[in-house]
Amino acid sequence: MFDLNTIIEKISFLDKIVGKWYLLILLTIVINDSMGFYRLKKEMKVITSAVLSKKLKILEETKLIGKKILIENPRRVEYFITEEGKKFVSSVEDIFKLNLPSKGY
Secondary structure: OOOHHHHHHHHHHHHHHOOOOHHHHHHHHHHOOEEEHHHHHHHHOOOOHHHHHHHHHHHHHOOOEEEEEEOOOOOEEEEEEOHHHHHHHHHHHHHHHOOOOOOOO
């Protein structure tokens, strides 16, 4: 088991990324290997560019995703899952396997 300080650090990390959109963004990137901003926005449909940009920045700060700047004309950015992100997604998949109620909250 973890000590209290480690638990507080982990909870602080989770608090940062469990809000609306984070998991959906992360899993969408995982499913597609990597994605540019506009393709990701198109896949997500109802998210605004400003919100998507903010959420991507936080996911990047937490090191769950990385960003590649592609030297093309026009210049593009591509987001990809990091090794830490892969570990996190694996844990999320384990949670999805639990027989938890999905309605009534």
